[in-house]
């Protein structure tokens with residue numbers, strides 16, 4: 001199996017929003033960061049992939065199979081974390097361990113759950129209602145991992161968490177991905193987290209995929225050119241992807257091939273572009 005997730009031509013229409021022809025793949029053994037502005041369609045895509053909503057058209061495969069081909073078995077090999085926990089307020093870690101043991105049966109690894117809860121410093125005696133948001137997210141991640149899934153799908157699992165908690169979570173993702181049969185799809189607004197751990201980045205904007213690329217290629221090849229109005233006049237519209245007026249009155253351009261651009265325009269200041277820059281250009285900038 002080449003891809004842990006394959007999404008082909010997904011479309012879904014809501015009043016005032018349309019997911020349009022969304023296609024991308026998460027290669028086995030990799031972490032895919034899924035980014036986009038608020039309301040871009042990340043959760044809708046993830047829900048459609050998981051069969052939680054029915055797309056108007058298109059299809060997806062998880063671990064080499066469409067969800068219709070044995071949903072229960074496919075789901076048993078997936079760990080899913082949304083940005084809220086669904087455990088009952090009165091449960092303690094012990095209660096959750098027992099409950100999930102009953103659900104997952106032989107697949108549930110109580111030892112792994114206890115060890116992850118220990119690693120995350122989760123309080124043994126407290127009920128979920130007394131957990132902070134960060135504790136709840138760590139609990140959800142521990143629960144998602146303790147039935148030994150091959151694929152983790154996380155929607156905004158680190159949003160609203162402090163950098164220390166986020167780092168602990170990223171470490172756990174990193175350990176999980178050491179097994180080459182394991183893969184992660186991870187939506188986030190926190191592009192620095194994606195820059196740290198993602199192998200690939202898929203960017204969705206207004207319901208459409210802008211790109212799905214290897215992160216290193218993206219970071220090494222994309223650039224931001226900062227030019228004066230005169231320099232801008234000499235640059236062709238096909239030499240950049242997006243433009244923004246800079247605060248200083250000049251133009252900032254997002255270019256896909258830094259090396260090529262600097263060869264053609266050696267006098268223009270050219271910086272590397274982070275995922276944040278790229279998103280900003282698409283959300284706030286204009287087409288060339």
Ligand SMILES: Nc1ncnc2c1ncn2[C@@H]1O[C@H](COP(=O)(O)OP(=O)(O)OP(=O)(O)O)[C@@H](O)[C@H]1O
Nearest residue numbers: 014015016017036037038039040041042043044045
């Ligand atoms: N059940 C629904 N009925 C109608 N519209 C919906 C429904 N679910 C989502 N939408 C709309 O679809 C659009 C995309 O929402 P979605 O939650 O997928 O975005 P997102 O990229 O996950 O955003 P965020 O980063 O804010 O979580 C939004 O405009 C939202 O209002």
